[in-house]
Amino acid sequence: MRKTTQIAMARAGEATPEMVKVAEKELLDAEFIRSETAAGRIVIPANVNHSKLSPIGIGSSLTTKINANIGNSTLTSCPSMEVEKMRVALKYGADTVMDLSTGDNIREIRESIIAECAAPVGTVPIYEALGLVDDPMDLHIDLLMEVVERQAEQGVDYMTIHAGLLRAHVPMAMKRTMKIVSRGGSIIAKWMNHHDRENPFYENFDRLLDICLKRDVTLSLGDGLRPGCLADASDEAQFAELAVLGELVGRCREAGVQVMVEGPGHVPLDQIEMNMKKEDEFCDGAPFYILGPVVTDCAPGYDHITSAIGGALGAFHGAAMLCYVTPKEHLGLPNAKDVRDGVIAYKIAAHAADIALKRPKARDRDDAISRARMEFDWERQFELSLDPDKARELRAEAIAERENPADSTVPEKSDYCTMCGPKFCSMRISSEIK
Amino acid sequence: MRKTTQIAMARAGEATPEMVKVAEKELLDAEFIRSETAAGRIVIPANVNHSKLSPIGIGSSLTTKINANIGNSTLTSCPSMEVEKMRVALKYGADTVMDLSTGDNIREIRESIIAECAAPVGTVPIYEALGLVDDPMDLHIDLLMEVVERQAEQGVDYMTIHAGLLRAHVPMAMKRTMKIVSRGGSIIAKWMNHHDRENPFYENFDRLLDICLKRDVTLSLGDGLRPGCLADASDEAQFAELAVLGELVGRCREAGVQVMVEGPGHVPLDQIEMNMKKEDEFCDGAPFYILGPVVTDCAPGYDHITSAIGGALGAFHGAAMLCYVTPKEHLGLPNAKDVRDGVIAYKIAAHAADIALKRPKARDRDDAISRARMEFDWERQFELSLDPDKARELRAEAIAERENPADSTVPEKSDYCTMCGPKFCSMRISSEIK
8 A cells, every 4th residue: 555645755756656547548648647747737636545546647637527516415415326426426427526515424324434445535525524613613623523533534535625815805795795605614704703713724734734745635724715706706715715725725735735726616707817817826736626616697597508618718727626516505405417407508618628639639529420410320429428328318208299209210320310300410411512 | 860870970070979988887987998998909790770889998908808700591590589689688698699690581580689689689680682583693782782781771780891801811711621611711712713803802901991881880800711620710811801801990090981700609718818908909909709619629519518618718818708608509599598608608707808809897796796695695695697697597406306395405596505514514614714
């Protein structure tokens, strides 16, 4: 078993089996992966205790990754349902999974997930800690560290820690339309206010680093002050916290702990590029892991779309990983169908960015499906689709809705579809041009 | 009744009632609308015979408009279904509707639509003409003009005419992965090839202009050579046609006919800005009316999302109107549900661009829904949503999926949702911070 972290070994000049694997997946040189990991611009979240893991790399020089959040709440879901959501997320292409459970059976759910999941698993340890106290104000650093250590031992690959939200930032956030929308962030802020003390994660950051070092847990520096609406985007509070996250990135790297940085949230289209550049600058190229961002606040029920737009643009401008948003965002806890819708929307966003960034062979699949389309090879089109089941289902629905379903002129493998029919099929017509 | 076109009256210095109405809707000066209409950078599609019309302006200085395509095919749909699709499109916010029927009862469907529709109605006249000949190769210019004239008389506000695809372009298109995917374009190309003659619309463009002048039909110059896949984007064929469209824009303006230009299609994310700038330059600021663009080819079943990403970016970089794409694209004829999904995805794209472009009061609705969200005013959130029914439905679904549905702690108007439950609600927690 590895005794140290990927970044430490990369700096020692060693291309680990994980780096070699990442290089294969990305069609890049292992030496490139090693040197970027050494520089901290690529992270490979790979807890030494996560035996099922097939490692991936996260960094702006690699293909864009997507994360699917699963997990129950105090009101909803049972453990087996969360494992089912994980399976759905992986089936449709999630690169990592975060278990954000806040309800019952947190440890058991996590155990089941890690035991089965080949993708890196992330958590937000403060959620489990909150379940262990009666009042959130009773949280204390020893309990928090105990939870982090136990989760590290369980095999969690990366953890969101809200260490950059300082007391001085709270008044800035109180001026906002939506104040603090990060769950961890709001609890830390209330705790600091209540106890008249600084952020315990910030004050005890070295203890945290010690734990992460032992199992190679990657830190994901949470943005407790991410904007919760367009009105709050790119404000003083957001960037004050980002500056502290930049400082913490330096401390992680110095300690040999892998680190990435979390980002917004809700951001208008015209501010996305600027946000990506600011993180790159403040955090010295640490992989940016963004949530959406949502580009309009007024489409609840469709926030997988509002945020896929922001996510595609974010990835194009340098974000390394996109945290998905499901249609249930702002409305309730996602179910398995929402997980599927969210993952596919984000596969689209990530893939669109990868094509635009000319990642190796990124467009091959698109070119292959286009050739299949031109050849009316429906089965091949379905196979090459991000969601073959959905494509099959919609084509079958259209065929069933023909005016005369008994009409045999649209067999399953016909050389046209119900959109245009045979007479108006542009592909058929243009194929006939000499 | 007006005897001439909006552009002619604008040039004569007159702010028509239509321009005044557009100015009110856009929160801009009527004089600004007049001068931009005179310059051809705004069009107001308003056939003098479309009595139900509430006029809108289309131009890159105005809010982004979206069009919903409806219409039957030779295999699917009945007339009443198309009127129903129109109602759905308008309910969810389509700014214009194109009747692209290619099946039976084309005239009757169009008549029903124009009689009821307050939004501008567009058509592609070659589709009706094709229904009047046995073989597409029998099409001739007199028949095409007859159809255009009859549709103008019926009250069609704008018409797509594929006049820019010339014989010299066909060999360029034949080199492509997907050759020609525009229905009108493929028919014109085959016709030119078969008859060894130039594009009849190009050769008889003055006849067309005469008809448009009489009823103030806005020409929408079709891009018969729009790329049908990423591999074909921004190629020689596409831009050769665009150069001809630029020439035709000049002829329309000279004749006093309003004109806009249609655009792609399938375009990778990194080429969208360049495409918008090229149109602006080649076509001297004529409003650009784009189809998506789709930014990855491999997500059939989700092309409302792939193309909303491209559409948002297109509008941000200058497109004036987005033609929606539904989830059925590449699979079959859209039904009413697909129309709703397509329209909402495009409202999102258009609105996101309008916010980013700082159109007057564009973000007001977002700010209002964010305040309602912070106040746990669910009813107000629903009212302010782009699709209130969907938001209500998903919240109700989440409530019904609670572990213990009999639990009364999540009443309809509770101050939390099933995502976080009461203990983890960041908005509630951060509201408690003094």
